[in-house]
Amino acid sequence: MDGLLPELEVVRKDFPILERTLAGGVPLVYLDSANTSQKPQVVIDTMVDHLERHNANIARAMHQLGAESTEAFENARDTVAAFLNAPSRDEVIFTKNASEALNLVANTLAWATGDLAVGPGDEVVITEMEHHSNIVPWQLLTERKGATLRWFGLTDDGHLDLTNLDELVNERTKVVSLTWVSNMLGTVNPVARIAARAHEVGAIVVVDASQAVPQLPVDVAASGADLLAFTGHKCVGPTGIGVLWGRREVLDQLPPFLGGGEMIETVRMEGSTYAGIPHKFEAGTPPIVEAVGLGAALEYLGHLGMDAVHAHEQAITAYALEGLATVPGLTVLGPTVAAERGGAISFEIDGVHPHDVAQVLDSRGVAVRAGHHCAKPAHARFGVQSSTRMSSYLYTTPGEIDALVEALHYTRSYFKLG
Amino acid sequence: MDGLLPELEVVRKDFPILERTLAGGVPLVYLDSANTSQKPQVVIDTMVDHLERHNANIARAMHQLGAESTEAFENARDTVAAFLNAPSRDEVIFTKNASEALNLVANTLAWATGDLAVGPGDEVVITEMEHHSNIVPWQLLTERKGATLRWFGLTDDGHLDLTNLDELVNERTKVVSLTWVSNMLGTVNPVARIAARAHEVGAIVVVDASQAVPQLPVDVAASGADLLAFTGHKCVGPTGIGVLWGRREVLDQLPPFLGGGEMIETVRMEGSTYAGIPHKFEAGTPPIVEAVGLGAALEYLGHLGMDAVHAHEQAITAYALEGLATVPGLTVLGPTVAAERGGAISFEIDGVHPHDVAQVLDSRGVAVRAGHHCAKPAHARFGVQSSTRMSSYLYTTPGEIDALVEALHYTRSYFKLG
Amino acid sequence: MSTELDALYQEIILDHYKNPHHQGLRDPFEAEVHHVNPTCGDEVTLRVHLAESEGTTVVEDVSYDAVGCSISQASASVLTDLVIGKPLDEALAVHQEFLTLMQGKGTVEPDEEVLEDGIAFAGVAKFPARVKCALLSWMAWKDATARAGTTAGTPTEEATHG
Amino acid sequence: MSTELDALYQEIILDHYKNPHHQGLRDPFEAEVHHVNPTCGDEVTLRVHLAESEGTTVVEDVSYDAVGCSISQASASVLTDLVIGKPLDEALAVHQEFLTLMQGKGTVEPDEEVLEDGIAFAGVAKFPARVKCALLSWMAWKDATARAGTTAGTPTEEATHG
């Protein structure tokens, strides 16, 4: 098959969990990578080495372990900056996950003054295909500040409906926040086009790149984003670490988020002044070993090459779409052309509830997700309450897609759908 | 020496980093545990096993790996609840560190309505010995809501000055937030007494237990705290994980903090409803492997016994205080009686700046902290700008204290102080 | 592997799923609640109608409208079979018995006398992720019953609660 | 280990530490800044006085008040020796040279012609945690000079900036 990662079997050996067998001795077929990705040995080993040999608090610790730990942590920031093509390493802020990164923005906007302040009459625009983590923060912000939340609708084939772009994004718009790649529909959104319109009216653009960074070459400088969030655990890194990248001018204007150690310049009981970016937004002991793990993860991806990872994803996705089309009564939600989408494919099967699909699949070792995938509004838009989602990644083989498709046929027969 | 952990040498073998040698082949003498503690092998191994064999997202993932990961994560919550003697596991909220836990409280109070609302005329009371992470959040809250920040002063011997307790904590007081054990002065504060007064006037009590949980048996139910925060990396757990415990009635009254996946009940574009505790405060993918690591850490501590850990700390602290007293020109900041304090001892040496002390010590493998230890106001109170701090933990030996004291004598001679 | 699966998807469960009993929302009722499983989005709207008969409170009717998987749907159906017509005390005892079974991680032996078709859910207790599905309507019933008790006789529309 | 340490604590550094040059805050000045090393709390308040002489700007005076370790104190003293009396262009070139030395992780060979006593800081570059100490007053001077440039002739009290 064209486009697969070269030496896929060798790559798979990097991921210890892929050797696991499950109940009944069934091998694992992991198709839940949009939920969280598996970790290569080098990420785990880097974290272990840090914990066993270099563990110390950072910045504040001046001894040798402290210097080593600080260097490892700050190197991870350099790695992230390079991976995203960020103009400056200071624009890379470590958070605990993508959700915190998005909330950091919405939350500090609630206290912003000047140009960025959000108040009555102002509008924030999101889309109907957002993950809850890019909906709820904006609901909280607009409710609390008396502003208005608006959103792009979706077309029947799972794209953003941009027919009212110019009306929706207007002089009242302060923020446009949207996902680059949908975790439910798979859709890849035209971020640059929407960003161009947003900038025309002076709005800032927040991009949720949680599903983009694992799958696509991401260049923040070229993306049109003013702020961009992603999460470590979906791109072969550990949990407990996420990233907010932001243009310096925007970050400088935002007030602090959490207060505490490391984010200060000076503290007196009567009042404090704050450090510059990135530290201003990193209160307390950061997720040190997690950042170090994320650095190793992005280096691993860089080594494979994001173009190659993307080509693999496209090849597997195309193959999966073909396979799914052979299952009677199966409907894919979202674009049915691989080129228009990422690797998460949600679908319904007539007559079997997604939980039950997932359960039967699981009994055959095939791990998929069932439910609303933290995208209830997108499900509601398509008149369904939940769906089954398969999501591949760089270690997914065509054979695993075959196993999925076969298990889906079996599911139908198990529930006596002929 | 009385009080030391039985089989201390065996315990030390649990911590791989303690075998490290530093530049020049010098063995590590780690006396910076109040900054971050070292990790036993069992914590590292538990994390590795999770990443290599059970890694999956939690709650939302219904497959076998998902069930395993969820169970490991939720077991960690049970472990924390049991360790703290929390009335309910639902009262245990995972955060990324203590700073986030404290900010969670201050931040949600900014949006609270009803009894907990903080506004003009209301007062928040802290102390002059707080870590910046328990100062800045309250400065931000009171500044933003037009309330007043007040604080307990300190006596010359490093205790809280409680002479004006009844005036300071009065009917206008909404929150009293204080540290249980000071990370700079070492002082153990009379939390229950202050909490009793706070409850008399209807204020809620927030306790920063970042230095208490590693060192003392902590019983939240008996402590007087309504909310209590600590951080994983100081109690032999990993970075990236902290805990907020809170009484259900208080947590139920607080509005949500970060919005996103897992903290919702239902999401529509027009508005959302939120899950009950603890999930209401855990937006997004939590620090899964970190919580699992923290669980292993607290089990490790429980296995040693917190009474034994505390006795060890007291013995080492007493021995260290004796040793430090032999160094000419050395002044300890804070109580000089082990029974009144925890294991962090900050001091000054006439004629040598703390950075220079730490540097010479480091050249001999002795790792201490120099600076303001994120407690600038406490330093200012004692008219110093910075200090050197040694901090021991359960793996510290009397021999390490000897090495410190010897290195301090050497420091004086290096800087030609006779 | 199919044996594992068959332990979960007992014939009885699939029957109730395909032909749910007492489905639909009916009048009269003293309390209506709406419960959601936030993890997967399964939902149930459930009404309770209690009546006084010879000094004891009786569960006159339980009606519901539910979206969800086979386990959650079948469980709602079995619930109604078990509680409708019973004195409230007895119904609550059945509820407790079902709860104990579901939270037993597969170690509790179900009592067919009490749980009737409910014993088919014994296999579900081994699948932690599905226990929530099985309990959704039971929790809703408990909640609605508590509310009906306090507002007995006055039909209400209750706020969403999970 | 003492050799490592001696490389850091060069005699020249300890001399400047004990007897700092140009210490104290003096008038006149066009800009005053206050810089802090947030990690350790070291602080410096620094004033710059520029003058025009035959068409070029000259660093007439740099005065300061600093609290900090031997490295940060000595570095302030060396800074003043190096820049006071120099044309601004030349002083900025010295600044750049010192910066390059400090950020070179110990790989840069210092030029004694340019840096004079400043070459003693070559050893500091090998201690990443101390580089900030050595640079504190240099960064403050750069900042103050930039501000003095824009407000030349009007002495100002500037806000804290780190």
Ligand SMILES: Cc1ncc(COP(=O)(O)O)c(C=O)c1O
């Ligand atoms: C007393 C005290 N409070 C709060 C903190 C903050 O902990 P963290 O940095 O893990 O958020 C610390 C440690 O840095 C501390 O010692």
Ligand SMILES: Cc1ncc(COP(=O)(O)O)c(C=O)c1O
């Ligand atoms: C598109 C999208 N945004 C945001 C998130 C939230 O990421 P996290 O849960 O790591 O905060 C996810 C994944 O859960 C996602 O797929």
